[in-house]
Amino acid sequence: MAILITPDDVRFADLKRARNGRWPEDRSEEVSTIALCLSAQDTAEVLQRVVSAGQRPTIRSGGHCYEDFYANNPKGTLIDMSMQSQVSALSNNASYRIEAGATLGRTYQELYKLYNVTLPGGTCDSVGIGGHVTGGGYGFVSRLYGTTADWLSGVDILTVDAAGKVTMRSCSAKQDGDLFRACRGAGGGNFGLIVAYTFEKLPPAPQEVMVSNMIFPWAEMSEEKFARIFDAFGGYFATRGQDPDTWGLFGVIEANHKASGYMRVSAQFCNPDGTCKETKVLDEFLALFEGLKPSATVPVGAGNSSSQSFGPHMMTRIPWAETGAAGGARRGLTRGKYKSTCMKKKFTEYEIRTLFKYLTQTRPGVDFSRTLLEVDSYGGAMNRKEMLEETVAFQRSSIMKLQYQTYWSDPAEDEGHTSWMHEFYKEVYSGSDVDAAHQGTPYPGANYEGCYINWCDRDMTEYSYWPELYYGPNYDFLQQVKRKYDPNNVFHHAMSIRP
Ligand SMILES: Cc1cc2nc3c(=O)[nH]c(=O)nc-3n(C[C@H](O)[C@H](O)[C@H](O)COP(=O)(O)OP(=O)(O)OC[C@H]3O[C@@H](n4cnc5c(N)ncnc54)[C@H](O)[C@@H]3O)c2cc1C
Numbered sequence: 001m002a003i004l005i006t007p008d009d010v011r012f013a014d015l016k017r018a019r020n021g022r023w024p025e026d027r028s029e030e031v032s033t034i035a036l037c038l039s040a041q042d043t044a045e046v047l048q049r050v051v052s053a054g055q056r057p058t059i060r061s062g063g064h065c066y067e068d069f070y071a072n073n074p075k076g077t078l079i080d081m082s083m084q085s086q087v088s089a090l091s092n093n094a095s096y097r098i099e100a101g102a103t104l105g106r107t108y109q110e111l112y113k114l115y116n117v118t119l120p121g122g123t124c125d126s127v128g129i130g131g132h133v134t135g136g137g138y139g140f141v142s143r144l145y146g147t148t149a150d151w152l153s154g155v156d157i158l159t160v161d162a163a164g165k166v167t168m169r170s171c172s173a174k175q176d177g178d179l180f181r182a183c184r185g186a187g188g189g190n191f192g193l194i195v196a197y198t199f200e201k202l203p204p205a206p207q208e209v210m211v212s213n214m215i216f217p218w219a220e221m222s223e224e225k226f227a228r229i230f231d232a233f234g235g236y237f238a239t240r241g242q243d244p245d246t247w248g249l250f251g252v253i254e255a256n257h258k259a260s261g262y263m264r265v266s267a268q269f270c271n272p273d274g275t276c277k278e279t280k281v282l283d284e285f286l287a288l289f290e291g292l293k294p295s296a297t298v299p300v301g302a303g304n305s306s307s308q309s310f311g312p313h314m315m316t317r318i319p320w321a322e323t324g325a326a327g328g329a330r331r332g333l334t335r336g337k338y339k340s341t342c343m344k345k346k347f348t349e350y351e352i353r354t355l356f357k358y359l360t361q362t363r364p365g366v367d368f369s370r371t372l373l374e375v376d377s378y379g380g381a382m383n384r385k386e387m388l389e390e391t392v393a394f395q396r397s398s399i400m401k402l403q404y405q406t407y408w409s410d411p412a413e414d415e416g417h418t419s420w421m422h423e424f425y426k427e428v429y430s431g432s433d434v435d436a437a438h439q440g441t442p443y444p445g446a447n448y449e450g451c452y453i454n455w456c457d458r459d460m461t462e463y464s465y466w467p468e469l470y471y472g473p474n475y476d477f478l479q480q481v482k483r484k485y486d487p488n489n490v491f492h493h494a495m496s497i498r499p
Helices: 040-052 104-115 129-134 177-182 223-238 280-287 349-359 411-428 458-462 466-485
Strands: 003-005 033-036 057-060 077-080 087-089 096-099 154-160 166-171 193-199 208-217 249-256 262-269 298-300 308-310 313-319 335-343 371-377 400-408
Touching: 040 057, 040 077, 040 154, 040 166, 040 193, 087 104, 096 104, 104 129, 129 193, 154 177, 166 177, 177 466, 208 280, 223 249, 223 262, 223 349, 223 371, 223 400, 249 280, 249 349, 262 280, 335 411, 349 371, 349 411, 400 411, 458 466
Parallel strands: 033 077, 057 077
Antiparallel strands: 003 033, 087 096, 096 193, 154 166, 154 193, 208 262, 208 313, 249 262, 249 371, 298 308, 335 400, 371 400
């Protein structure tokens, strides 16, 4: 039996809240009930009751959605899947079943300890499988192995037909193949309620990885040095980083705003055989930043990390079992705004100039000490063209994925942070490389491949062509799937596929 939490329950105040403290926006946007579902049967019954009562169901697995998609649902029911988190093998370890409520951290640990395999998913332990995989989810070993959605072989999903009847479907390439393909990259909250994912095969867990951190204090930063860091990083992934022997290298620029005190370039590395016996590829990458590194140990503390000191370059060898990022902020305490870009080429001079301008800017009343641009390396196995037909993730030529992030706690800073971010992003994509019809956006073309739905940004709906940014040529197909499997548009949010 599902546990129903209503406003008279002391747990309601905590459980109604999203991880992003901005949602629900106010009391009038709150859900009326949170249903903690303990089994697939439970979930089907709750969904049927909600739909029959004419309520709107929203869904939460790990709760990491950046926008208000599940938390703003006045008088509706929030179906919470977090109690269904089993990770198991189906037969002879030949296929794996992961329930939607499992977190990435639990999934990595169980897959490694029980079966010595891994899922090439995201870097944050507390992200939920439910939203992550269907949005395409990727992370540290995805250049080597592809995205999580690339490995999917089945999805157990509850859909609602035109008469309002709930049905459990086990979809795969052979059964409801159109729905299965749509679940591989379209993002959550679109076609139905996903109960579990099946993976016929998963890649082997690496045996060990090398982790390297280079810290660049803003006190020693110049515009010229900033440009050289971005140029070296982008240039590498546009050229040498395309070679298969480098695919075990995942690089990140954490370009924190000047107010945080430092920037960081990090890399996680293993060879394609899952070992670090040979480190030539990593050494080559790190050598690009030789001469740019600071001369001495620098204190780090004002920004995203707790106070600590780093040497100018730290390198650690870590057994695979001990990897995995920390969980991050507690539910509802931190407010955030995010934007994303998929890049096909290295940074242009104009882009770098604009990044520098905004990452050194100050605004009265806005604290930028928790603001950053994260540049992730991309490409490798994620760019396998054969996956274009099997999934709806069309971004198969990108070399970097950018995530603009800003965090704060005081609601009084909402406007300052969101408007700054809006201007920043718009200006970066208003250079001469962007055609007149798509100014302000990384419209898919020679330089960009749009945006990433797992890093959703409802501001983008201001552009009539926003679906092309997220789904490229696949939006018509997704609308057909929507009309077929969710004819009453039961599952919807600000950026869901329109019927
Ligand atoms: C700290 C942090 C780190 C991140 N790191 C990465 C990363 O390294 N790589 C990466 O690719 N992404 C990353 N992300 C983005 C993350 O992949 C997405 O936010 C993802 O959608 C989260 O899934 P969730 O289940 O935790 O979120 P939820 O908020 O529960 O769900 C996200 C969306 O999917 C819907 N949904 C949830 N469960 C289901 C379900 N069972 N059936 C149908 N729809 C459902 C929700 O209604 C919502 O619309 C990160 C996010 C955060 C906050």
